[in-house]
Amino acid sequence: MIKANNIQKYYGDLQVLKGVNLHIKKGEIVSIVGPSGAGKTTLLQILGTLDIQSNKKDSQLLIKDTDITSLTEKELAKFRNENIGFIFQFHQLLPEFTALENVCIPAFIKNASKSEAEKRAKELLDFLGLSHRYNHKPSELSGGEQQRVAVARALVNNPSVIYADEPSGNLDSESADNLHKLFFKLRDEFGQTFVIITHNNELASMADRKLTIVDGLMVDAE
Numbered sequence: 001m002i003k004a005n006n007i008q009k010y011y012g013d014l015q016v017l018k019g020v021n022l023h024i025k026k027g028e029i030v031s032i033v034g035p036s037g038a039g040k041t042t043l044l045q046i047l048g049t050l051d052i053q054s055n056k057k058d059s060q061l062l063i064k065d066t067d068i069t070s071l072t073e074k075e076l077a078k079f080r081n082e083n084i085g086f087i088f089q090f091h092q093l094l095p096e097f098t099a100l101e102n103v104c105i106p107a108f109i110k111n112a113s114k115s116e117a118e119k120r121a122k123e124l125l126d127f128l129g130l131s132h133r134y135n136h137k138p139s140e141l142s143g144g145e146q147q148r149v150a151v152a153r154a155l156v157n158n159p160s161v162i163y164a165d166e167p168s169g170n171l172d173s174e175s176a177d178n179l180h181k182l183f184f185k186l187r188d189e190f191g192q193t194f195v196i197i198t199h200n201n202e203l204a205s206m207a208d209r210k211l212t213i214v215d216g217l218m219v220d221a222e
Contacts, residue, residue: 001026001161001193005060007053009042009216016042017053018216026160029187029194031207039216040197041165047195048163049080064160081109085154085192089166091146093138093153099125099145100134103152110157117156124152127189128182144175151182155190162186164196168203180206 002024009017016039024030032040045051046061049068053059061068064083071079085106093102100121107117125131128148138146147167154162164183168176180203183194196207204210212219 001028001064002047002195003060003062004047006055007043007046007059007061008055009039009046009051010054016216017046020213020216020218022047022211022218024193024195026193027187027191028209029183029196029207031196031198031204031210032213033198033201033204033210034213038213040213043213044163044165044195044197048084048086049076081106082157083160085157085159085162087147087150087154087162087164087167089169091138091150091170093146093149095138098135098137099130099141099149099152102138102149103156106153107156120156121152124155125149128152142175143171144178147171147175147179148182151179151186155186155192158190159192161193161195164194164198166198167196168198168200176200176203 002022004020004022007017007020008015020043032043034040042051046053053061056069066079068076100118103121103124104117107120122134125134128151130145130148130152133141133145138149141149168179171179183196184206186192187194196203198204
């Protein structure tokens with residue numbers, strides 16, 4: 001599903017990633033841990049096509065057998081919208097829209113019809129226990145509910161890969177535990193691949209594999 005070889009990233013003279021190699025199979029839940037500043041988020045942004053590795057010609061990034069480095073900007077945006085979902089520590093919901101409208105946004109970008117987008121969004125919100133929250137705005141939802149809306153938004157286009165950056169870092173312990181269990185339920189239900197950056201040891205250890213990055217390099221895997 002994801003194959004990355006020799007991923008390097010420089011910001012000026014600072015080398016943040018020093019040749020990361022990674023291979024993740026379809027349907028795997030993989031956690032990536034490491035100290036702050038180790039390069040976890042930078043790696044996730046490159047794997048998620050939000051950023052580009054510095055050594056583009058001397059590296060490889062394949063997602064679903066697609067060579068990401070060969071895509072034009074327009075092709076890349078289309079690929080990202082159709083194949084990748086993102087969940088962040090801060091849910092990034094748009095405050096002026098309802099839960100249902102927030103979930104529909106990626107589907108509208110994909111040119112889905114209003115009826116098609118809302119049908120899929122409602123299915124996901126129902127699955128996540130939010131059928132009574134369709135018309136509530138983010139300010140009217142709890143932190144856990146907001147994060148579940150963000151999960152539904154990430155899933156609305158049926159992406160193959162979900163990237164999550166500290167997804168439970170802003171939640172209380174009960175909500176965090178529920179979210180962690182939800183990832184496995186979603187994988188079993190929909191077959192998505194999850195790559196999760198986390199400082200939460202419980203979540204990291206629940207994953208099928210735990211990878212550790214230190215000073216821009218993968219140092220071990222469990």
